[in-house]
Amino acid sequence: MRSLQFKVTALATVITALLIALAGSLMLVAQRDQITAQTADSSRRHYMCSIVVCVPLHTRTPVPTPVSPVHYASTEIRPKLSLWPLSDPAGTPYQVAGEGPDPVAETARSIAAQAQDELNRATLTLLSVLASVTALVSITVLATTVRVLRPVEVMRAELAEINEHNLTRRVPVPSADNEIARLGATLNETLDRVHRGVEDTRRFVADASHELRSPLAALRAELEIALSHPHMADWPTVVKAALEDAERLQELTTDLLLLARLDADALDKQDTVDLSAVVAREVSRRAMVTLEADEHVLVPGRPAQLSRLLGNLLDNAERHAGTAVVVRLRGGTTATLEVIDDGPGIPEADRERVFDRFTRLDEARTRAAGGAGLGLAIARRIATRHQGTLEATDAEGFRGIRFVATIPTGIPQQRKAAVLAQQRVGDEVWQFLNGSIVPAHGHVPEPRPAPAPELDWDLIFGEHQPVST
Known part of the structure; x- marks a missing residue:
């Protein structure tokens, strides 16, 4: 019936x-x-x-x-x-x-x-x-x-057979150009996106497990060797090496938490950010970076995330640059941020692959040469969340590489200060407990990297300061 x-x-x-x-x-x-x-x-x-x-x-x-x-x-x-x-x-x-x-x-x-x-x-x-x-x-x-609904029933039967173990199957699409054919094409496109998402998640879990296992294995081996010969161990050296592995684990877990937050949350709370000030503040901490920027380039977004975007690009540039790194910021209908280095560059075939998670080129496989391969992935995700793009192109006048980030300069509507204050209360508060960063309230806040001693606390915590225990 x-x-x-x-x-x-x-x-x-x-x-x-x-x-x-x-x-x-x-x-x-x-x-x-x-x-x-x-x-x-x-x-x-x-x-x-x-x-x-x-x-x-x-x-x-x-x-x-x-x-x-x-x-x-x-x-x-x-x-x-x-x-x-x-x-x-x-x-x-x-x-x-x-x-x-x-x-x-x-x-x-x-x-x-x-x-x-x-x-x-x-x-x-x-x-x-x-x-x-x-x-x-x-x-x-x-x-x-x-006759008309027979293709729909065929699609339904085929779709019912698709599960997480056989995501390569697709529903048959009729040859006629009508609504049912467009429905079948849309279903297949949706299945393609789901398949890519599941495969990305599987690769992400496998790569994250591998990256987490390496420092954990090294930390455990160092401690087991020291405990097996406690009188022969150089304990200051053992503790220093263990601390380095713990810091590496902390950085990796912070990046993973940030990626999860960027993938899950929508950028619904935006401020009017002076990108020129953010860029100037980040560049001021770098020794070999030259800045060429317009003044008062305003974009909608979150200053901490935009600072993280530039910071990741500068970390990558300083890691591979020979003698110079140049940062350029231009305003207009779209803000254009360029980070150029004179390093060995990136082959054209790998310029899109470097933005994948846990992707490191062959010359960056060692621990000293690079991180976990999440910096550029985080930078592109932040640019995408701000309705922008991040691409790698040839460096004009350099033999290295140029990363170009574009962010629309449309300014969101002004909201009342009381509403903003109500939304931000507790959103940026963190506590340092037992050497780890944990949230001080019920929901999971936006993850932040462990700050360096000279890092500006206002950029990380907003108007709140960290609570000491």
Whole structure:
């Protein structure tokens, strides 16, 4: 009963039946009136009446010249016909109209019965035709809906077989250019996105496990060796190496938490950020960086995230630069931020791959040469969250590489200070407990990297300072 085919067929049948019933009723009423009029015309008789007698008039029979004053009259039979096709013709009522003499009763009943019988046959014929038309419409609609919805049922059956273990299967798309074909194409595009997302998540989990396992294994090996020979161990060196591994784990987990937050949350709370000030503040901490920037380039977003974007690009540039790193900021309808270094550059075939998570080129595989391969992935994700882009291109005037980030400069509507303050209360508060950064409230705040001693606390915590224990 819940089938769409049944519902469409039933609806079409009911609508057709109602329309046909209305048309049939009008036709039957017109047929009844026509038969009544024809019966009255055929039964009409004309008379020439005197005071004594009425003589019927016939066109072919001569009438003698009357010898006394006469008048002319007529008589006709009007049957009262019923539209019910099973009415008994013999019992059909009738009415005698006119000023002439009444006809013989048997003759009048016979005429009325003939009229009713004629109407009964016409009614049954019309009902048969209307029922046939209704049935034909129902069958046609049912066959059409079955044919039209067959590809949908095939898609449903195929989609029901797809699960997390066989995401490569796709639903068949009809060759016709219609809504169902577009539905199938959209379903396949959605399955493609889901497949890519699942594969990215699997690779991400595998790579994250590998990256976390390496420093953990090194830390455990160092501690086990030291504990197996406690009198021979150089404990300050052991503690220093363990601390370096712990810091590496902390940086990696912070980056992973930031990526998870960037993927999950929407950038719904935005401020008007002076990108020129953010860039100047970040560049001021770098020794070999040259800045060429326009003043007061305003963009909507979050200053901490934009600072993290530039910081990751500068970390990558300083890691590979030979002698110089140049940062350029240009305003306009779109803010353009460029980070250029004179390092060995990136092959054109790898310029898109470097933005994948845990991607490190061959020359950056060692621990000293690079991090976990999350910096550029985080930078691009931040640019995307700010409705911008991040690309790697040739460096003009350099033999290295140029990273170009573009961010729209549309400024969001100003919100009341009280509303902003209410939204930001507790959102940036952190506590340092047992050497780890943990949130000081119920929800998970935006992760931040461990600050260096000279790092500006306002950029990380906003208007709040870290709570000491």
